[in-house]
Amino acid sequence: MKLDTRAMRYLASEDWRVLTAVEMGSKNHELVPTPLIEKIARLKGGASGVHKSISALAKVGLIARVKEAKYDGYRLTYGGLDYLALHTHSARKDIYSVGTRIGVGKESDIMIVADNQGTQKVLKIHRLGRISFRTVKSNRDYLKNRASGSWMYLSRLAAMKEFAFMKALLAEGFPVPEPIAQSRHTILMALIDAFPLRQISAVPDPAKLYGELISLILRLAKHGLIHGDFNEFNILIKEIKMTTESGEETLTLEPVIIDFPQMVSMEHQNAEMYFDRDVECIKRFFSRRFHFTSTEPGPFFKDAKRAMKKAGLTRLDATVEASGFTKKMVKDLEAAIREKEAMKADGNNSDEEEEESDEDEDDEEDPSDNGGEIIIGVANEVDDLDAELASKSTENEV
Numbered sequence: 001m002k003l004d005t006r007a008m009r010y011l012a013s014e015d016w017r018v019l020t021a022v023e024m025g026s027k028n029h030e031l032v033p034t035p036l037i038e039k040i041a042r043l044k045g046g047a048s049g050v051h052k053s054i055s056a057l058a059k060v061g062l063i064a065r066v067k068e069a070k071y072d073g074y075r076l077t078y079g080g081l082d083y084l085a086l087h088t089h090s091a092r093k094d095i096y097s098v099g100t101r102i103g104v105g106k107e108s109d110i111m112i113v114a115d116n117q118g119t120q121k122v123l124k125i126h127r128l129g130r131i132s133f134r135t136v137k138s139n140r141d142y143l144k145n146r147a148s149g150s151w152m153y154l155s156r157l158a159a160m161k162e163f164a165f166m167k168a169l170l171a172e173g174f175p176v177p178e179p180i181a182q183s184r185h186t187i188l189m190a191l192i193d194a195f196p197l198r199q200i201s202a203v204p205d206p207a208k209l210y211g212e213l214i215s216l217i218l219r220l221a222k223h224g225l226i227h228g229d230f231n232e233f234n235i236l237i238k239e240i241k242m243t244t245e246s247g248e249e250t251l252t253l254e255p256v257i258i259d260f261p262q263m264v265s266m267e268h269q270n271a272e273m274y275f276d277r278d279v280e281c282i283k284r285f286f287s288r289r290f291h292f293t294s295t296e297p298g299p300f301f302k303d304a305k306r307a308m309k310k311a312g313l314t315r316l317d318a319t320v321e322a323s324g325f326t327k328k329m330v331k332d333l334e335a336a337i338r339e340k341e342a343m344k345a346d347g348n349n350s351d352e353e354e355e356e357s358d359e360d361e362d363d364e365e366d367p368s369d370n371g372g373e374i375i376i377g378v379a380n381e382v383d384d385l386d387a388e389l390a391s392k393s394t395e396n397e398v
């Protein structure tokens with residue numbers, strides 16, 4: 001699924017209103033029936049205006065018509081949710097234009113965006129719950145009918161959790177990108193001018209960098225946290241060049257950690273496994289890439305846990321629950337993340353992991369992929385609309 005913002009400017013304010021109505025309706029309907037869309041949107045133009053907007057939205061793939069035995073209705077597509085999130089970021093003046101896509105993971109798309117001052121930022125669009133329906137056909141109906149398996153819900157949870165952790169980590173002085181805003185399944189953050197460790201072929205002092213990365217693992221642990229995916233893709237290495245007074249150039253490497261939806265607490269029942277896996281990941285990478293092996297064994301989970309208790313620092317593992325996450329949300333998200341992990345481990349078959357769908361998937365290059373910047377429409381009314389519709393969300397049942 002690729003973010004294609006070209007249709008954004010052509011949507012009228014009624015279309016946005018109808019799109020938001022479909023989103024609201026999705027909260028308690030798998031398929032949102034047309035009369036409900038009309039009821040929520042309450043367009044001045046009445047039903048015919050709504051129908052016009054519905055056709056316009058369906059034509060550009062933001063909603064999709066689904067026919068079922070009981071009734072026909074519409075569902076929001078990935079594209080539709082992407083547009084709503086972008087629209088909100090744009091109304092808050094956080095995003096003015098969307099540029100290149102820099103990363104495509106199984107769980108996310110990473111885009112470079114800019115505000116109207118030209119400041120570049122990173123928009124991470126979570127795409128969780130896009131379970132391999134082809135490989136897990138038997139799961140299909142089960143997953144489809146399970147609210148906790150819905151991609152919209154899971155992707156939003158992933159974004160909420162990641163945003164909450166990034167804020168908490170930054171506040172404790174951890175080297176993470178500054179989180180700027182969250183809307184739905186997206187987070188906006190500062191762009192780090194750096195390459196992932198994965199792309200770095202040599203470093204002046206591997207032992208030093210290794211030591212720093214292990215210290216970061218231990219520092220997280222002291223705050224009650226395990227990253228859970230501490231690998232060479234999720235560690236960005238900033239190169240800071242300085243010239244000393246004698247004219248000598250020095251190069252300092254500064255790691256920045258990213259990618260937090262899978263973070264777990266040091267109290268998690270499998271904490272030791274996750275901790276060891278993070279440590280092992282770094283050890284393996286340093287040995288393969290830089291031929292560096294530490295003479296010290298460990299670090300070990302037991303010691304890290306003891307240090308955590310002794311340190312008595314702010315426990316960031318409590319942060320997510322404090323930020324409005326219920327136990328059920330934590331459980332649903334974790335199940336989805338583990339499901340993905342398992343699928344990656346035994347399949348590694350990227351073709352098979354695509355979404356089944358009508359709205360996917362042409363990966364041909366287009367102008368928006370090569371730095372062609374696309375200005376997205378700015379409409380200030382959308383936040384009001386969100387708020388207005390949110391206040392009505394309880395009346396959505398037909």
Ligand code: ADP
Pocket residue numbers: 102103104105106107108109110122124177189190191192193194196233234258259260
């Ligand atoms: P995923 O969950 O799909 O792995 P990540 O958050 O790890 O997503 O981001 C994927 C890639 O995008 C990273 O490996 C990195 O190259 C790039 N990236 C993500 N966030 C930033 C950022 N704030 N600044 C620069 N590059 C980033």
Ligand code: MG
Pocket residue numbers: 105233234259
């Ligand atoms: Mg990653």
